[in-house]
Amino acid sequence: MTTETGIGASVRRKExxxxxxxxxxxxxDITKPGQTYGYFIRSPYAHAKINSIDTSEALKAPGIVDILTGPDMEADGIGPIICGWGITSKDGTPHKAPAHPALAVSHVKYVGHQVALVVAETLQQARDAAELVEIDYEELPHVIEVGDALASDAPQIHDDIPGNLSFDWEIGDRAAAEQAIASAHHVTRMDLRNNRLIPNxxxxxxxxxxxDAGTDEITLYTTSQNPHVHRLVLSAFNAVAPEHKLRVxxxxxxxxxxxxxxxxSEETVCAxxxxxxxxxxxxxxxRSESFLSDAHGRDHETHAEMAFDADGKILGFKVSTKANVGCYLSTFASAVPTYLYGTLLNGQYTMPAIYCEVQAGFTNTAPVDAYRGAGRPEATYVVERMIEIGAREMGIDPGEIRKRNFIPPDAYPYETPVIMAYDSGNYALAMDKAQAAIDYSGFEARKAESAQRGKLRGIGYSAFIEACGIAPSAAVGSLGAGVGLWESAQVRFNPTGSVTVFTGSHSHxxxxxxxxxxxxSDQLGVPIDQVEISHGDTGKVPFGMGTYGSRSLAVGGSAIMKAIDKVVEKSKKIAAHTLEASVEDIEHSGGVFSVAGTDKKMTMAEIAFSAYVPHNYPADVEPGMDETAFYDPLNFTFPAGTHIAEVEIDPETGTTEILDWVAVDDFGxxxxxxxxxxxxxxxxxxxxxxALLENCVYDKESGQLLTxxxxxxxxxxxxxxxxxxVETINTPCTTNPLGVKGCGEAGAISAPAALMNAITNALGKEIDMPATPEKVWRAAQGL
Amino acid sequence: MPTVSMTVNGKQVSADVSSNTLLVTFIRENLKLTGTHVGCDTSQCGACVVHVNGNSAKSCTMLAVQAEGAEITTIEGLAKGNDLHPMQKSFQENHGLQCGFCTTGMIMSAVDLVNKSDKLDDASIREGLEGNICRCTGYQNIVKSIQAAAKEMEA
Incomplete structure (x- = not known):
């Protein structure tokens, strides 16, 4: 096999x-014959009752096709937007989710809430007609921050959800964690804010x-990371069309x-x-609509307590978080601050006792759901800020305290107190490499040099871990997921030997x-320019679960490996027949099938041709070479690593310059x-x-999105x-055939803690994200 | 409706447009040249950058009628037939793109940046990209792509 295009090669991208x-x-870029343009009328208020919608003038506007509202959807039996993950509260009750009609029916709950769709021959005509729609709103009290929403005097957002509380969830052993804290040599206590972000x-x-009225089929083109999940939900829950009559x-x-x-809402309405x-x-x-109505990310208020013995060994960890879920529960909103968060609070460390409780509160803001990392950045931020601050308080080097607590490389599989079973890793190796790369021992000299110039230099660690390769279906099913999280692959040879691979993963x-x-190419010896990857069309590819949670290679790639296994198995039978040998004697390597101990062989291309032109062919083998496999992972994967950031702050301006960044990651x-x-x-x-720049801000008074x-x-x-x-170390994942762990989210998970640890190290005091120049300047000036 | 005429990628084009039609809308909707993208409403993201009379311009910030008589080059006109511009090749060679949405505007800005600069280092390239937002790459490989292409373009 040519190594230039095989596994491990930096092949330039085909796409x-x-x-x-x-x-x-x-x-x-897609335009259809007879296409109209839709424009959504959105709520200008954070919370209001809709008294009336008058479309009479707008329906006379030039180019108007129609104006559709929530009651129209209800009349057609279109179901509400759903949340696909059930969470059970401490008291055993299921999470509370308000009905979420795709277009508002009686109330609007956030600025940007979809109220009506105006359809016209041109976009300009749709916008102009929208101006003529008269909506009588009656403003109601609103609440923006989750802490305020969960307070006893908060305005009520949904009639059927008292106290705006969706769920009050817990994981771990409360008594053990509290016992560890009560008897510890040292306890670090902190309030931490994980700022709200807009994905963009x-x-x-x-x-x-x-x-298509002829076939009664709806085709929905949409910007989706998981088109089959869109089709399933739009059919089964929203009743837009039966699944076989909807193509996404x-x-x-x-x-x-x-x-x-x-x-x-928007794609549901268009479909x-x-x-x-x-x-x-x-x-x-x-872009304005994107800011208003894309699901936002993060937004946690957390109190954490970490207990240490005199050597800096962690004895217990207790975390209480209030998570803002916005005004409705989005598709996976309930999983993000729970099973994607609390389960990662063990970090890379041996922690005898962990307890985490999460209250999820509704607010009059856009829904909050998974954003790159989804729960794991929030967990990493809490763990890695707490251990860093603990080290400072106890006078222990921050690298050293982590090393004292790392799970040793011979301890795998390692079961954490928060239900994860890590399969592999080498945390000290990653840290050693990161420390060497950044010249950690030379930091004090560099800091002194900065001080001579009147600058504050800081260094910060983040030793992150994440759970990727989402996920074993049985495991997530037991935790409340409404779907399985396997992946599909179809490897289809053409008679001339080229290949099309249909994958349920989606590349964006x-x-x-x-x-x-x-x-x-690596496994079957097909030149890489003769391998085509097809994805993103439910009319072409087998049912698949899509791309998120750094799962595409670990799960989707593994499904391709399984399909390749089937191709190889079938090919061996064809080769055995053609070469007049027994199947057991056929050896395969990189697309060449040979009879052991002889020079008789067939290539993959010859076998594929024979499968489609089966003139001389085994009687018990089907013609064709087109194999499909579904792969359900055995476990999550656990990418991990150490990042070290070095910064210099100008105390006169509050600007932070990132001088160096070393990332040593283990992606298998x-x-x-x-x-x-x-x-x-x-x-x-x-x-x-x-950590430095981004922050989603709603005005508490008006409820308007300021950013x-x-x-x-x-x-x-x-x-x-x-x-x-960027460097990698490679301890292979033990639970998937490729030995891969996933790399898509690592940077977003690790970076905030490393950078905030560096900035607060330089400042000698704590500040919250984002570390804007104003905040940094105030801290540097002692204000 | 006023009639607007201009040269786009070497071809003379003419159309009746509303006086408030943006250049980017004219390029995308009238000319069906969809390689020029719209990523924001406020002239920040740079996904819509084209060349107007040899200068990079955000086509969402110009009216079509302002381009009357102008020579426009869009991403579709950058290559000479099948022969890619060095900047295009360099983005592929240096993994300067991921989702590709900002890429066309990024390449058009980068070509102008290199054309107008005597000497480009890491810092001046980063400063020169202030008007183009990429959410995927962290810019590192974009900077690398531009550095490599600059050498090629000078040669």
Missing amino acids: DKRFIIGKGRYLD AMEPRAALGEY IAPDVGGGFGSKIFIY WATKKLDRPIKWTAD GQGHETTFAQIV NVINPMIVEGQVHGGLAQGIGQ GSYMDYCMPRADDLPTFR
């Missing part, structure tokens, strides 16, 4: 050509519904970061309305068209190092964005970021 010549096909994939969300296509999708997992009006309808969010920047092709085996590095870079940029454009919400620009130094 790049169309993007660099402007021939990518994103949703807004560069391609805004969009949907295009197209109905996610074409080229311009970034997702979690925000395009969810089943939103329904196209049939109702018998016209194609396209809606594309403008991850490079699957290259990475997956490398696997097939690596298929394409170039792509893995790129994923780490991107994750780091988002994590640094959270609703790129002039108000600070996205990381090129000159905000350093040149990262």
Whole structure:
């Protein structure tokens, strides 16, 4: 097998050509004959009763096709937007989720809430007609912060949900953790805020519904990370169309970061309305709509207590978190602050006792759901800030305290007190490499040099762990998931020997068209330019679960390996027949099937041709070479690593410069190092964005989103970021056939803690994210 | 409706447009050149960058009628036939793109940046990209792509 294109090679991406010549096909690039344009009227209020909607003038506007409202959807029997993960509270009751109609029926609950769809021949006409719709709103009291929402005097957001509490969940052993804290040598106590973020994939969300009256089939083009999940939910719960009459296509999708997992109002409405009006309808969010209505991320208020013995060994950990879930429970909103958060509070350490409780509160803000890392950045932030602060308080070096607590490399599989079973890792090795790369021992000299220039230098660690490869279906089912989390793959040979792989994973920047092709090329000896990866169309690919939680390679790639196994098994039978040998004597390596001990052999291409032209063919083997496999993982995967950030602060201006960043990550085996590095870079940029720049702010008084454009919400620009130094160590995952762990979220998970540890190390005092120049300046000036 | 005429990627084009039609809308909807993207409403993201008379411009910030008589180059006109521009090749070679949405505007900005700069280092490239937002790459490989392409373009 040629190593230039096989597993482990930095193959240049096959998908790049169309993007660099402007021939990518994103949703807004698609236009259908007879297409109309949809424009959503949205609530200008954080909380209000809708007294009336008068569309009479608007329906006379030029180019108008129709105006559709919540009651129209209800009349057609379209079901509400659902949450797909059930959480059980401490008292045994199921989580509370308000009914969430795709278009508001009687009330609006947040600024940006979808109220009506205006459909017209052009977008400009739809916008102009929307201006003529008169809606009589009666404002109601609202609440923005989760702490306020859960207070006893808070305004009631949903009539049937007292106290705005969705659930009060717990994990771990409360008594053991409290006992450890009570008897400890030292206890570190902190309040930590995990700031609210807006995902901001560069391609805004969009949907295009197209109905074929001849076949009674609806095709929904939408910006989805998981088109089959969209189809399933839109059929089974929203009753838009039966599953076999609904095709969902996610074409080229311009970034997702979690925000395009969810089943939103807009695509539900477009899928329904196209049939109702018998016209194609396209809606594309403008950036303002994206800010208002994409599911936001994070937004935790946490109190944590970490107990240590005199040597800095962790004895117990207790965490109480209030999680803001916004005004409705989005698709996976309930899983994020629970099973994707509390289960990771063990970090990389031996912790005898852990207890975590999470209260999820509704507020008059956009729904909050998974955003790159989803729960694991929040967990890592709590663990890695607490151990760092503990080290400071106890006068122990922050690297040393971590090493004293690391799970040793010979302790796997390692069961944590919060239900995870880590399969593999080598945490000290990652830290040693990171310390060497950044010259940790030289830090004090560098700090002194900075001080001479009047600058404050700081260094900070983050030794993160995450659970990826989501997930074993039985495990997540027992924890409340409404779906299985396996993946599908179909490896189809053409008679001439080229291959099309159909995958249930979805690439929206991850490079699957290259990475997956490398696997097939490596295993079956097919030149990589003869391997095509097809994804994102429920009309083409087998049912699949999609891409999120760094799962595509670990689960989707493993499914491809399983399909390859079937191809090899069948090929051996064909080769045995043709070469007049027994199947047991056929050996396979990289697409060459040979008779052991002889020079008789067949290539994969010859076998594929024989399978489609079976003139001389075994009687008990089916013609064709087209194998499908479904892979359900045995366990989560556990990528981990150490990141060290070094910063310099100007106390006169409050600006923070990131001088150096070393990331040493264990992703298990690596298929394409170039792509893995790129994923780490991107994750780091988002994590640094959270720590330094980004913050979603609603005005508490008016309930308006103050950070609703790129002039108000600070996205990381090129000159905000350093040149990262990225290394990997590779302890293979023991539970999937590729030995891979997943790399997509690591940077976003690890970076905030490393950067805040560095900044607070430099300042000598604690501040919350984001560390804006004003906040840093105040801290540096002692204000 | 006013009639607007301009040269786009070497071809003379002419159309009746509303006076408030943006150049980017004209390019995408009238000319069906969808490689130029719209990523924001406030001229921040740079996904819509094209060249107008040899200068990079955010086509969401110009009216189509303002481009009357202009020479426009979009991403579709950057390559010479099948021969990719060095900047395009460099983005692929250096993994300067992931989802690809910002990429076309990023490449058009980068070409202009290199054309107008005598000497580009890491810092000046990063400063030059202030008007282009990428959410995927962390910019590191974009900077690398531009550095490599700059060498190629000088040669």
